[in-house]
Amino acid sequence: MVPGARVVVVGGGIAGLxxxxxxxxxxxDVVVVEQSGPEQIGGRMNTTTRDGFAIDNGATLLLSSYHEMLKLAVDVGVADQVLxxxxxFGILWNGAVRRLRSGDKRALLxxxxxxxxxPIDGGKVAVDFxxxxxxxxxxxxxxxxxQDFETVREYCLRRGLRPETYQFLLGPFTSGPALADPEEASLVSAFFAFNTIVVSGGxxxxxxxxxFLPRALAARISVVHHARVTSIETRGxxxxxxxxxPVDGETVQEASAVVVAVPPKQATPMCPGLPPALLDYFRHVKYSRAVHVAFGLDRPTRESSLLLQIPKIEHPTLAAFVMEHNQAPRRVPAGKGLVMAHLRGGWxxxxxxxxxxxxVEHVIGETRRLGVLPEIEHHATFAEVVRLPLCTVIRRPGEYRYAARIAPVLRAQAPIHFAGSDYLGQSSTNGSxxxxERAAAAVLKGLRR
Structure with a gap:
């Protein structure tokens, strides 16, 4: 225990909370400084409500491989809310939906x-994965x-994989979760997504x-909302x-340590005293933008999959649909449906x-062209557009080699510590x-010294 040590956490996303x-x-003694209001707590793990529907504004899928998140829910006292x-999972293939059950390995095969x-392609990908x-x-x-030296497209060409393996397997697992084109993204991105979605099993x-989890965390700690951090400096x-x-004016707070839990690009102006190599690395990080539409329906869809991936060869604009009502019976109001339509990052x-x-009209029209989810056009009671200017990091080939060189510099900045999967990893809620957790452990280790 380190009673009384003052720590400031910058950022009210899941990493900072x-x-x-x-x-x-x-x-x-901890205070979280967050730029947004209470209604946006959680960052990319934020949920708002409309007409009785809970609408996820960033992340929509929490996977069974998120063991650390499930443990945190227990420690916070909200495990009873977990469903x-x-x-x-489904994928559109030549106009028809092909489905798989990730929780049953035999059924999956x-x-x-x-x-x-x-099968030869499958064996090659399985071995490399x-x-x-x-x-x-x-x-x-x-x-x-x-292993971070080629794009998904370059990997498929080097391994002699057939076009359908690229179009229906590795491509969608890049453009869906990472919102990145497989011609740009590192192969590592596709394997990370494959590992978290398919192999997780539900x-x-x-x-x-x-x-539910960010809100529970925020209710148990001190959070200053609508506050913009202008500088973080080391001293003594x-x-x-x-x-x-906007109301309290400027606050200057001394602290034993600081946890910076905002995207690298936002951290750069806050911490001008960081080594130039680290600031250059932060500026190099590239983000996708996300636009998706929540459709509240007066009935569930006939489509039974939780996630329906749309390969680019099937449609150039639409990347995926998440059927929230297929997650759990209590996820939406009884007898209703909720579909999240995700557009490609480039679009x-x-x-x-x-x-x-x-x-909204674009999504409805293009969904009609695909011949899937007719409920979006005929049974929607509302449609809400959600935009994320900094959604997920697009990891291009060589970036993890860059990150490996910069990691020792990043970790050597105590009493300033950095939290978030965007710094050295692939963007994900559990990663953040x-x-x-690691940032907190590093702070405590330093304080106990």
Whole structure:
């Protein structure tokens, strides 16, 4: 225990909230400084409500491989809110949906999806995936540096894989979770997504959406909302954090340690005293933009899958649909449906300024063209457009080698510590949570010294 030590956490996403909660458990005096209001707590793990529906504004799927998240839910006292979800995933293949059950390995191997892939290709991908799997860390992927030298597309060409393996297997697992084109993204990204989604075997949710956990954490710690951090400086073995508030004005807070839990690009102006190599690395990080539409339905869809992936060869604009009502019976109001339509990252960049009504009409029209989910057009009671300017990090070939070189510099900045999977890993909610846990442990180790 380190009673009384003052720690400032910058950022109220799942990484910052997790770090703050663990530090408070250890006896620290903790305050979280968050730029947004209470309604946006959780960052990319935020949920809002409309017409009785809980709408996830960033992450929509929590997977059974998120062991650290499930443990945190127990420690926070909200394990009773956790609901197990279905494990049926679908992919559109030549106009028809092929489904697989990730929780049943035998059924997975016998599924229409797996049987549609060339067995030789499947063997090559499986061997390469298993070689890399042990190096796929949640918040730190620098162990994959040696394998991080080619895009998904380049890997398929080098291994002599058939076009359908690229189009229906590795491509969707890059453009869906990472919102990145497989011609740009590192192979590591595809294997990370494959590991978390297919191999995980189902997932979990709550009746209140993914935001149930960030809200529970925020209710147990001190959070200053609508505060913008202007500088973080080291001083005398500790740190000084300065922030401004529209009502309280400027606050200058001395602290024993600081946890910076915001995207690297946002951390750069806050910490001008960091080594130039680290600031250059932060500026190099590239983010996807996300535009997706929540459709509240007066009935569930006939489609039974939890996630329906749309390969680019099937449609250039739509990336995936998440059927929230197929997660758990209590996830949406009884007898209703909720579909999240996700557009491709490249489309989001090119059409970022498009009017919300035009986005909705585009999704409805293109979904009609695909011949799937007719309920979106005929049974929607509302449609809400959600935009994330900094969604997920697009890891390009060589970035994990870059991260491996910079990691020792990043970890040597105490009393300033960095939390979030965007720094050294692949963007994910559980990765950010794990990073928050590690940042808290590093702070406590330093304080006990």
């Amino acid at each position: 997790t770090a703050a909660f663990r530090l408070q458990q250890a006896g620290c 197990p979800t279905g494990d049926i 016998k599924s229409d999806f797996v049987r549609g892939l060339n 298993l070689r890399m799997r042990s190096k796929l860390g949640w918040d730190d992927m620098t162990a994959t540096a040696a 997932g979990f949710t709550s009746a209140d959406g993914v935001g 073995g500790g740190a000084v954090v300065t922030w401004t508030h 989001a960049v090119d059409n970022w300024e498009m009017d919300d009504d035009a986005v 949570l794990v990073s928050g």
